[in-house]
Amino acid sequence: MDLSLISLEVGVALLGLLILLIDLWTPEDRKARLGWLVAGGLAAVFCYSFSTFDQGNADINGYSKDALAVYFQGFLVIAAIMVVLLTMSYAPRIRSGISELYALTCFALAGMTFAAGASSLVMLFVAVELITITFYVLTSFERHRLRSLEAGIKYLILGAASSAIMVFGIALIYGSTGALDYNEINRAVLNPTEQPMQLLFQLGVIMVLGGLAFKLAVVPFQLWAPDVYQGAPTPVTAFLASGSKAAGIVLILRLLAEACPVLLEEAWLRQLLGLMAGATILYGSLCALRQRNLKRLLGYSSIASAGYVLLGVACLDNIGAQAVLFYLVGYIFAVLAAFTVVSVVSEESGDEDISILANLHQRSPLMAVALTLAIVSLAGIPPLAGFLGKFTLLRAVFGGMETNPGLSWIIGTAMIGVVISLYYYFGVIREIYWGTGRFWEEKKPSAEPLDCPRTAEIVLLICLFGLIGLGLFPEPILSLAGEATSNLFSASR
Numbered sequence: 001m002d003l004s005l006i007s008l009e010v011g012v013a014l015l016g017l018l019i020l021l022i023d024l025w026t027p028e029d030r031k032a033r034l035g036w037l038v039a040g041g042l043a044a045v046f047c048y049s050f051s052t053f054d055q056g057n058a059d060i061n062g063y064s065k066d067a068l069a070v071y072f073q074g075f076l077v078i079a080a081i082m083v084v085l086l087t088m089s090y091a092p093r094i095r096s097g098i099s100e101l102y103a104l105t106c107f108a109l110a111g112m113t114f115a116a117g118a119s120s121l122v123m124l125f126v127a128v129e130l131i132t133i134t135f136y137v138l139t140s141f142e143r144h145r146l147r148s149l150e151a152g153i154k155y156l157i158l159g160a161a162s163s164a165i166m167v168f169g170i171a172l173i174y175g176s177t178g179a180l181d182y183n184e185i186n187r188a189v190l191n192p193t194e195q196p197m198q199l200l201f202q203l204g205v206i207m208v209l210g211g212l213a214f215k216l217a218v219v220p221f222q223l224w225a226p227d228v229y230q231g232a233p234t235p236v237t238a239f240l241a242s243g244s245k246a247a248g249i250v251l252i253l254r255l256l257a258e259a260c261p262v263l264l265e266e267a268w269l270r271q272l273l274g275l276m277a278g279a280t281i282l283y284g285s286l287c288a289l290r291q292r293n294l295k296r297l298l299g300y301s302s303i304a305s306a307g308y309v310l311l312g313v314a315c316l317d318n319i320g321a322q323a324v325l326f327y328l329v330g331y332i333f334a335v336l337a338a339f340t341v342v343s344v345v346s347e348e349s350g351d352e353d354i355s356i357l358a359n360l361h362q363r364s365p366l367m368a369v370a371l372t373l374a375i376v377s378l379a380g381i382p383p384l385a386g387f388l389g390k391f392t393l394l395r396a397v398f399g400g401m402e403t404n405p406g407l408s409w410i411i412g413t414a415m416i417g418v419v420i421s422l423y424y425y426f427g428v429i430r431e432i433y434w435g436t437g438r439f440w441e442e443k444k445p446s447a448e449p450l451d452c453p454r455t456a457e458i459v460l461l462i463c464l465f466g467l468i469g470l471g472l473f474p475e476p477i478l479s480l481a482g483e484a485t486s487n488l489f490s491a492s493r
Helices: 003-023 028-051 067-093 098-116 121-139 146-177 182-190 195-216 225-231 234-259 267-288 294-315 318-349 365-379 385-400 405-434 454-472 475-485
Strands: 058-060 063-065
Touching: 003 028, 003 063, 003 067, 003 098, 028 067, 028 098, 063 067, 067 098, 067 234, 067 318, 067 454, 067 475, 098 121, 098 234, 121 146, 121 195, 121 234, 146 182, 146 195, 146 225, 182 234, 195 234, 195 294, 225 234, 225 294, 234 294, 234 318, 267 294, 267 405, 294 318, 294 385, 294 405, 318 365, 318 385, 318 454, 318 475, 365 385, 365 405, 365 454, 385 405, 385 454
Parallel strands: none
Antiparallel strands: 058 063
């Protein structure tokens, strides 16, 4: 086995262990600075892994190192670096264990990078559990806060239930095919089998998809998301909303394309995915309407975004997969920018009510612009990345309607979701520029300048560059996404 193929994954995990070791000899007042070492280490490990990567596909023991894996791993590392920088600005709120927070972020990233290349049910389960168990600890990291402990317990209980469903599904797939590797499962399914075995296989696939849908907060597996998003530390929430969602999507894409190509022509699978996508969009959008807590609002927004991502998956073709990959990149930049601003402002005010954004355009023009553009991008307004992301997704669905007319109703649902989102997204913008600031005790909202930590400024500038750059010059990322998905579905048929 060529260990260089997993140099990124192993390097990230070793970096987490190294941080725990260095922590033993680091003075308490300097531990927050270890974030620079983590960010630099992640960048170095990724550059080394990319430089040694052979462009040809490589499969080792249920793990595929191909263009799809590299695409996801690249943006996952970028997201993790920004989360680490955000954590450095959040460090004053962490009473103890900031080094452990850095290390756990590395371990979660290691699970996500393994998920990007998982080509067997065993690797799928290991990657999912590495991500999930790490986030069990991360969501309840602020043990002195009751809401954080509540978030961790809720995520633990519901996550364990979803894992049990996934394991049962894996058992059914193995029992009906006698294989765990995706290619072997595909060959077994293509051979004539008895009808009961086909039904067991389909039921197993549905159960595994259900377990993965939990990670995406897709209806009806979304109940944990708002409470966990609100209770978890803000950097953890940002990583959960971006990295965990991306990892779940790549696992679903590989499972359907490589292990279950026989099901791609089944109308019921498209209808099921389409129904879940439509319900998720409407649920997230409607629930976000009356939210005053910023993190809960972004939590419901994340649920709606998962529905849009599932639209592309429901196409079950390369065009839809390409749209999903492009949308996720813009979404990562937008959601990280939004949570960065929320983190800084809530730290200063001690609250997360939407009214704390009043006068933000005067107090910190950079954060006001960053949050505005992030919100505009999430709403899908040109010329930012979010507009092109939703446009490519809807175009993929339109293209699939010729062969799958059952997807037509999803277009209307998606457009309704866009209209609803405009209302609550622009409610945030209204508060930034014209808010009354009812949170503040004074008659007028605070006008004192708001200092933005240097690390938070770096994150915001990176996100702004990504949102504007992707909106104006989408071709490079679209090209990379097209290469990553060029043979995803077609090669497996």
